[in-house]
Amino acid sequence: MKGRGNLVAVSAPAAAATDDLMRELVAHFREQRDTLRREWVEQMKAKGLLAGLTPAETETESVTIYDTCVGCLETGKYDGAQAYATRMAERGVLRGMTPEQILGGLLTLRDVYGRSLFHRYHRDIARLSAALDIYEPVANKILAIVALAFIEEREKVVREEREKLVRQQQEAIRELSTPALRVRERLLILPIIGVLDSHRARLLTEHLLRAIRANRAKVVVMDITGVPNVDSKVANHLVQTVDACRLLGATVIVTGVAPEIAQTLTAIGVDLGRIITVCDLQGGIDEADRLLGYRVIATDPGGPSFQAARAQEG
Amino acid sequence: MSDDLRLPIKSDADVVTARQQGRELAARLGFGECELTLIATAISEVARNIVEYAGRGEVVLSLTDVNNSPGIIVVARDEGPGIPNLELALRDGYSTHGSLGLGLPGARRLMDEFEIVSEVGKGTTVTMKKWLPRHTMRFPLSPRR
Amino acid sequence: MQVPILKQGDYLIASVQAVLTDTDLLELRDRLTEQVGTYRARAVIIDLTVLDVMDSFATRTLRALAQSLRLRGAATVIVGIQPDVAFAMTQLGLQLGSVATALDLEEGLELLRRQERRGGSHVR
Structure with missing residues (x-):
């Protein structure tokens, strides 16, 4: 049948x-x-x-x-x-x-x-x-x-x-994850712009660590002016990133922590004690130069062009 | 995929072997250097727990492919004294051996999935999984070493 | 496998050549603590370039080692930690505490020399 x-x-x-x-x-x-x-x-x-x-x-x-x-x-x-x-x-x-x-x-x-x-x-x-x-x-x-x-x-x-x-979305994240910029020998600048969630913090850290090694950087200035909603979570990501950089022998200076954010973080008990913070990017770069033993002198005191010169120590 | 790797763990040399094998297996799946290090470190922690607390046991490594998402599975098994208080053992900073106590909670942070079953007097089984990121992104920077 | 320890001036340099078992690491700890006294070394550099994993045991042991070396009068600089390893360590929640770190052997030596120039007192 x-x-x-x-x-x-x-x-x-x-x-x-x-x-x-x-x-x-x-x-x-x-x-x-x-x-x-x-x-x-x-x-x-x-x-x-x-x-x-x-x-x-x-x-x-x-x-x-x-x-x-x-x-x-x-x-x-x-x-x-x-x-x-x-x-x-x-x-x-x-x-x-x-x-x-x-x-x-x-x-x-x-x-x-x-x-x-x-x-x-x-x-x-x-x-x-x-x-x-x-x-x-x-x-x-x-x-x-x-x-x-x-x-x-x-x-x-x-x-x-x-x-x-x-x-x-990942493309967008990659674009937002601004690469670390080498300002001068041993100094990297990392301006972070946009929301810093754990995934991005991870990519950013991975990327920064490799950049430190590739550039033999000793100081990193990390500017977080462009990061919205800096809460304890974001702060913890930053602390982790700073710790990781330190394991490679690099010092991280964090700049752009707004006063109200600083207060909030202190209030909720985030330990930022291990992080060097300077209020703005320029101050951060100055501090970095000091750490590296650079001294910035104006070749034309009236003009805008500056030149970095090694201080006597190096 | 049916790669099942059973590794007996009874000494600190076996801990090294287990994490190396885990790294190799995960590399075959296409994990990036950074994830490979996370996986190897997590294996190191759970394998050391076996040596430290149970004396002997085994680590079983296998690959999985659930709903088209590939990953690695690490099972660490022993028939040791077991853990009386799991919640406490998974808390950062807890250890009965005077160590940092970051082993289990740390391994949990390194992997995507973490499960622990323990019975006092019978033993402990830790199952950890890590999934291959769907579109693994690598930064074109300096190669390792 | 035993980690070779080289003496260079006032410094001891332990450069790890292959993966370390816990036993190897404890053995290195014992030998370094002893040799710091024998050679009256002022600093120790531990080169971890080849390590692909630093777990809680290794970190704990190195930290304790640095502390006991300090009690024996020598500073410790750990060099060569790979980016991926550093990342995994921080994910795990591990820190080297007050132990000094540098990118590689060259940077480690440079760090010690700079400290000396600043007036003898070594990194803490």
Whole structure:
């Protein structure tokens, strides 16, 4: 009893009868192929389900779907439907077709098939109900396959979009993570602009540590003027970064801690004792020069150009 | 992926082996240098706990791939005395051996997932996981060493 | 594997050549504490360039070592900690406390020389 093995409860003669009826249905749908298919296309057009498809596409697609469904009915196998559903979902979703369009189309086809069966068997209620018993599970299964393929495709697109978003955000973070700038030998400046969450603090520290090693820096001036919402969490990130730099033998000077932030941090008990803080960036650079044994002298006392010179110590 | 690496831990030399193997396995998965160091350090902490408190046990390293997100799993298992108060053991600064007591809470901070099961008189099992960052970003700076 | 200890002037330089087990580290601690007395060294530089992991035990041991060396009259400078290792240490919550650090051996020596010029008293 080829392909309809799931109806095992049926006795042998009854199974043979069911098989015969199934073949009859297949033959019927093949005979009526042109009529039924055209009727289906007309109904879909009336319901507005064909938006975005050219007449030629409608023609080929409808033929394929129609024949695939009859094929499933005949063989009891759904590989063809599965493959087609996947392809259709990929294209459909890509073109922005809605589930209503795709599922609505199939529901319409189910309707067309059903009505034609009703039309053919309506004088013999027993045969009609036997025919529907064969036809309906197949139609439902095809619908389920297509719906599932469509959902899977949707999920894939959503997932890809989410990944793209994450990539974009990381790009943005990378851009915001201003690279450490070498001002002069042994001195790096790191102006931090934007929100400092734990992920960014981590990237920033990793990056700064490598920069210290690459530039053999001894002093880092870290300016946090551009960091909003400096709370205990942010402060702890900073303390960690400073500690890590110190393990490489570099001293960090933090600048740009606004007075109210300084007060808040003291009030909530953040230990900034290990951090050298100077109020503004210029002061921070001066302090760094002092630590490095540089002395800044003006070559033209009236002009803006300054030159760094090594103090006698180095 | 079914790489399962069982490493017996009974001496401080085994601690070194475990963290080196862990680093190698994680490197095969594509972790960056910085994460590799975090993973190796975490393994070092949990493996040392075995030597220090239980005398012997094992570290099992394996790779996982749940929902397309690959990661490394470290299981440290012993049949030692067990930990009577887990909450206390996971608190920073707690130690019964007069050490810094940063081992367990520290390892927890280094990894993405951390789970500990302990029964007094039966032993302790620590399971830690670290996931491969989806789009691992590396700064084009000086190579190590 | 035993860590070689070199004597250079008033300094002892211990340069770690391979990964350290706890036993190796304790052995280094004992030998350094002893040799500081033998050679009347004024400072010790410990070069950790090759280490790829510094866990709580290693950090604790080095910190205690620096403290006992200070009691024996010698300063300690730890050099060569890799960026990734430094990062992992701070994530773990580890600090070297008051122990001096420098980028590498050259910087470590420079740090000690500068301290000497400032009037004999070494880094604390």
